[in-house]
Amino acid sequence: MASSKRLTTVSALALATLFSTSAFGAAWAQVQVQTLAPPDLFSTPAGDTGLSADLWKDTAPGIAREVLPKLAAKPLSPASAALAYRVLATGANGPAEVGSEPDMGAARAMALIALGDAAGAGAVLDRAPGVAGNSALSMAAAEAALITGADAKACAVGEALGVDRSNPYWLRLRAFCQALAGQTDAAQLTLNLAAGQTQDADYTRLMNALLSGSPAGAANLSNGINYALSRKLGLDLQAAAATASPALKPVLKPSGDMAALASGGDLTAAQTADVASLRQAKGLPAFIDAAKASTALIAALARADAPLEDPVLFAKAALAAGDLATAQSIRGRLTQDQIPGATATDLSLLDAALSAAAGKPNAQILDGLVERGAQAGAKSAAQPAALILAALGGTMGPEARARFATFDPGKSAASAARLTVLDAAAAAHRQGETALLALSVSADAGASGPGPVDRARLVRALAQAGLDADARALAVEGLLGLQVK
Template sequence: MRHNRSMVLIMRLALLLALGVSAPVAAQEEVKVTSLAAPDYFSAPAADTGLPGDLWKDTAPDILRDVIPKLGGSKPLSPAFASLAKRLLSTGANGPAGVGDNVEMGAQRALALIALGEAKGANTILDRATGAPGSAALSMATAEAALIAGDDDKACRTQDALTVDRGGAYWLRLRAFCQLKAGQTDPAQLTFQLAQNATKDADYARLMGAALSGTAPGAANLKNGVNYALSRRLNLDIQSAAAIASASPALKPLITTSGDISGVSSGADLTAQEASNLAFLRQAKTLPAFIDAARAASASIATLAAAGGPLQDPVLMARAALAAGDVASAQAIRGRLTGDTIPGATAADLATLDALIAAASGKVDNQVLGNLISRGVSGGAKAQAAAVLLSSLGGSLDPEARAQFAGFDLGKPVASPARMQVLEDAGAAKRKGEAGLIALSIAVDSGATGPIPADRARIARALNHAGLSADARAIVVEGLLGLAFVK
């Protein structure tokens, strides 16, 4: 057998030489097969997050498989935990073995980013992804990200290339839109009817019907990328109240929230500005709504803080500044508050504000912490909750304060003890990715308001130990802000 192979090689070399190929080149003629590495669907960054390229090192693959699909589900996260989720999923870092090269997990990463309002980043990483035609989930992520980015052509190319599950309701709706866009009115009408037969969607039916027949379209709808694309095609106002009310978290970044007054300087105008801000902030009845209002009013709050005059409700304005991430304005407002009588605030409110400023600035003041504990000793449940939240970021207590703190009743924990133990172990071992995922799994079960203070404090402590200090601070600040909404 070896003799036959040698004879074949000699004959090939002779033929190549006869054709004028040099002997050194001919000797290298042997075909070499190189196996391409499988793509890693977590390696491409969606944004610069500051997290390391070994984010998922030692993360249990099954934890990642379990948690990431939940982040793109119907249960909302509180703003701080949503920010943590976006930060983790936007990081370019190879996934754990068996996960990073799995096309369906790559799709879940992208779908979660879109659901968290990071369609732009998802669109970027999906440009480099492979395998979309054979995966309905990855194709859906690609199409939705493109539609939200306004790239309807890319979405339609994705739909055309899909080779599986083409009869699903989502694909029928998108196909009808693409056919309409291409001027294929009759096929679009037929596909539209098939889509409605598959699953009724009143908003899609209203918009698509208007696009096909010219009937009154009504208000824009921002429930998903297809409805948004139809709303754009019909030139509808996506900033209308009805459109804003319909917006899913994926589409909310497209909304411009108003409520701010800017460019004023006179005393009379500043008074009107403050009154407008206070009304805007006070109408927020939930923590997420308050954070949205604070961000919308942040520029004018900064103007008021810099002006240096007295404020009608300084603690509320300082809390709003912190909710918007403006520590300097909150510190400026707090610096002007002296004496025992502060408009709209109690001594406990001031103690909590001091804790907020300390947590947001990353400097846990032992005196501030001690003051909170003293307030909590007298039976102040909110002061006790504030103390446990602030203490999760560090600080030290004297013997008397430790004894007082140990007697606090923080309520029954809600989080699973098993998950909390895995979280704390991950924090101690510096497994950043795993710690973040377990924290998010607890947050998903807690709803839009986030975990209760006792659970939130343990989460923040574990994340701090893991090296996710910025996220831990944000989670504590959010918890302290949320105490104002606890009855």
């Protein structure tokens, strides 16, 4: 007993001595005050993008705070939208401080939704901390759930929200959820409260139809709640394609008959309509949408033995849809005297786009573009096309360089200061910052993307930063844009 007591005394003295040492005491004090950092709102991936976990390394927080909200609020060209999705879907700790800011996490999620990946945004938000305590995060979670058909989950998000519950969005969602639960009187009261704060004629029309059984009219796909109402009412979603926000476009079924075309077969009425939509598309975004809807048809036509009625159009459409192999196959069947309605410049522009898509800017093609640009003058599409292809890394011979130096491909619309920071970010291989600055310029330019001068600058910066696939896509889009009016 005495021995045990002496051992306890010795142990206590040893511990006291250990704690009194300066080294251990400092280490213990440090352990005592350390707390776990909050989970980063950018670290959960929405998809496999091929980008590294160092994506946001050294990105200026202020640039992220300025640009991220733009990506959900402004239309982007298809190539820029693909770049935005790649960087936002990547699982990587966000820029310093930004990764722990709920509003920035919500901006990331809302942009993913706007880019058509509500499911990915939902997966990110399922693992995000503090959703119920932040209205912006909760709104993104609710919209993601509604768009993916998880109405009960959206209602649970609204019910769990602990702040800002009188916001019109939450009133509209609550009324919908009450209606789903059969609480008709409560839903009508909440609907009246929502209508008193903000006007959404389509929501009000659809909610009244759900509550009273009155005719609902046309579906509306402008947001998640209106889509959920339209779906609940059994309305024709395809007929409402014109009202679909970018976030809702993925829920629509592709138009047209995509069945493979047998060799020598006739086009169906739906396939004929697809071809007509390519010819009638106004502007680059509309042309790319039409091309994606017709991609299987174009591939089938390219495999058929019959001559193609409009081969350059079909080759451009295949490129716009991302089908380089089909575009190359069509081009391989052409000689200059076999191209109905196409000029030598048209073929040069197509070759430039094919070269850019393949990632191997061809010096001969670039020299040919420069020659045509010099012959046709400043109004020729060959001059800005040469600028874009050169930015992707194309090389020119001495004579072509001399001619190219005299070109006037247009003016920049972007801030010179922003482009200077872009160049510096690219030179330092700050991929996330380079991407955000490029996306900012593109968002300010609108749905067709930046003009040739700014586009060439973005292409060069993205390539220098190591974002080669995105640089190629932006170059191809610009080269196609010069041919689609």
